[in-house]
Amino acid sequence: MTASGRFEEIDFDVEEALALVKEGGAPVPDDSGSTGASRPVPSPAAGAASRKDPAERQAAEQHTATPWQRARTIAGRAPRRPDTAVSVTLDAALGLVLAAPLAALSDLPSFDTSAMDGWAVAGPGPWDVRAEGVLAGHGAPQRLTDGEAVKIATGARIPQDASAVIRSEHGRTDEKERLYATRDVAHGQDIRPRGQECRSGDPLLPPGTLVTPAVLGLAAAAGYDTVAALPRPRAEILVLGDELLTEGLPHDGLIRDALGPMLPPWLRALGAEVVAVRRLGDDAEALRKALKNSDADLIVTTGGTAAGPVDHVHPILRRLGAELLVDGVEVRPGHPMLLARLKDNQHLVGLPGNPLAAVSGLLTLAEPLLRTLAGRAAPEPYTLPLQDSVHGHPYDTRLIPVVLRGDRAVPLHYNGPAMLRGIAVADALAVVPAGGARTGQELEILDLPWAMAGIEVCFT
Numbered sequence: 001m002t003a004s005g006r007f008e009e010i011d012f013d014v015e016e017a018l019a020l021v022k023e024g025g026a027p028v029p030d031d032s033g034s035t036g037a038s039r040p041v042p043s044p045a046a047g048a049a050s051r052k053d054p055a056e057r058q059a060a061e062q063h064t065a066t067p068w069q070r071a072r073t074i075a076g077r078a079p080r081r082p083d084t085a086v087s088v089t090l091d092a093a094l095g096l097v098l099a100a101p102l103a104a105l106s107d108l109p110s111f112d113t114s115a116m117d118g119w120a121v122a123g124p125g126p127w128d129v130r131a132e133g134v135l136a137g138h139g140a141p142q143r144l145t146d147g148e149a150v151k152i153a154t155g156a157r158i159p160q161d162a163s164a165v166i167r168s169e170h171g172r173t174d175e176k177e178r179l180y181a182t183r184d185v186a187h188g189q190d191i192r193p194r195g196q197e198c199r200s201g202d203p204l205l206p207p208g209t210l211v212t213p214a215v216l217g218l219a220a221a222a223g224y225d226t227v228a229a230l231p232r233p234r235a236e237i238l239v240l241g242d243e244l245l246t247e248g249l250p251h252d253g254l255i256r257d258a259l260g261p262m263l264p265p266w267l268r269a270l271g272a273e274v275v276a277v278r279r280l281g282d283d284a285e286a287l288r289k290a291l292k293n294s295d296a297d298l299i300v301t302t303g304g305t306a307a308g309p310v311d312h313v314h315p316i317l318r319r320l321g322a323e324l325l326v327d328g329v330e331v332r333p334g335h336p337m338l339l340a341r342l343k344d345n346q347h348l349v350g351l352p353g354n355p356l357a358a359v360s361g362l363l364t365l366a367e368p369l370l371r372t373l374a375g376r377a378a379p380e381p382y383t384l385p386l387q388d389s390v391h392g393h394p395y396d397t398r399l400i401p402v403v404l405r406g407d408r409a410v411p412l413h414y415n416g417p418a419m420l421r422g423i424a425v426a427d428a429l430a431v432v433p434a435g436g437a438r439t440g441q442e443l444e445i446l447d448l449p450w451a452m453a454g455i456e457v458c459f460t
């Protein structure tokens with residue numbers, strides 16, 4: 001990126017620039033202060049209180065944009081379809097949420113079993129070792145009598161009346177196959193009794209549990225072939241814009257579509273099943289038809305959210321009688337993002353076309369909405385101190401890509417609304433309050449799904 005490329009992202013409007021100067025923070029041309037283009041509407045109410053000029057304040061109060069935190073709350077309130085539990089085979093259940101309690105279908109272990117390779121013995125030693133040993137997976141072995149031992153493998157069934165297992169490294173046999181213990185033998189040692197972990201019917205996991213690889217293992221061990229789970233919400237992606245290429249180099253004013261490749265795996269990581277990605281250009285009628293005909297739970301559009309000549313999202317939503325739940329958010333980048341209800345149980349998230357603005361919309365609106373639809377619990381919010389100070393927007397929240405180093409969040413450059421270089425190496429986004437944040441200030445951190453080593457990452 002050239003210097004001019006960086007300046008391009010510092011597109012302060014006059015009002016924002018003045019506010020920064022008044023605060024003593026001139027709009028320096030580094031990539032940390034990007035605020036996006038000028039607003040179509042007066043400034044948000046959050047900033048209104050701090051304004052001295054009554055006309056300016058009145059204008060600010062007319063602004064319909066929703067504060068960032070409130071926008072997330074609204075998106076997280078989407079109602080789930082009732083009675084949607086499905087029975088899913090274990091190999092398809094990863095990343096879903098249990099719709100019913102998981103109770104043990106059998107005792108675990110389901111028989112007394114050896115915890116070690118060695119000998120099962122009965123009574124005090126020395127012991128006569130039987131000719132034939134016991135392996136895992138075999139039927140019930142013959143019962144032992146006092147003074148008898150049998151070679152046994154880890155996981156094999158313990159013969160009836162065995163009193164202990166001696167590990168192979170803690171015993172020796174002589175030429176007459178008599179076994180001597182080289183350590184004291186405690187009654188019951190290295191025997192896992194039937195039902196040690198759970199009895200049949202014991203509750204193992206409550207509904208609402210995220211199915212992780214470990215949950216799959218437990219379900220299989222407890223006898224399950226299928227589990228009752230909430231299905232993934234179905235998402236359809238509509239990529240808007242005549243200027244987008246799907247391959248090759250940008251040329252003649254055309255650019256590569258960055259969102260078509262980025263959004264499907266990201267939405268899957270957030271719990272969605274992506275049923276279609278459709279490129280509609282800037283065709284208003286195609287958009288109307290696509291919205292009308294979609295049966296997805298969530299439709300995600302990219303681009304076309306602003307008020308340009310071919311920005312069709314608002315007019316088409318109006319024509320379809322959609323209810324705008326969020327129309328603009330007090331956040332940078334991404335402030336033109338929107339959330340609408342098209343019909344009962346069908347929502348639309350309108351992501352701005354600038355790629356980092358689209359990421360902001362994903363985390364602000366799509367993430368809480370999908371979390372609710374998928375039945376996932378909200379992650380525990382957390383904060384980290386900032387490694388370096390960051391400029392803020394005068395009135396709006398800013399989301400900036402950060403890497404997490406030790407217990408600090410390190411802000412990344414290349415964080416302009418049209419840039420992906422920062423987010424591509426980021427672990428998380430930091431939530432910068434209006435006015436900015438100083439070094440050491442604790443900021444809320446929004447993890448990126450793949451940086452959490454999390455189960456949510458299901459790229460297949």
Ligand SMILES: Nc1nc2c(c(=O)[nH]1)N[C@H]1C(S)=C(S)[C@@H](COP(=O)(O)OP(=O)(O)OC[C@H]3O[C@@H](n4cnc5c(N)ncnc54)[C@H](O)[C@@H]3O)O[C@H]1N2
Nearest residue numbers: 036037038039040257258259303304305306352353354357
């Ligand atoms: N008069 C105003 N103009 C703009 C405002 C404003 O407040 N008043 N807001 C600006 C901000 S901030 C953003 S963000 C964008 C949002 O615009 P749209 O959602 O309508 O998006 P487009 O105009 O279609 O595209 C914006 C930008 O992003 C590029 N783009 C679009 N789709 C993709 C894609 N799939 N992959 C890569 N890049 C994409 C597109 O070519 C544009 O450069 O509006 C500002 N304008």
Ligand code: MOO
Nearest residue numbers: 036333334335357
């Ligand atoms: O600031 Mo826009 O919202 O470019 O992303």
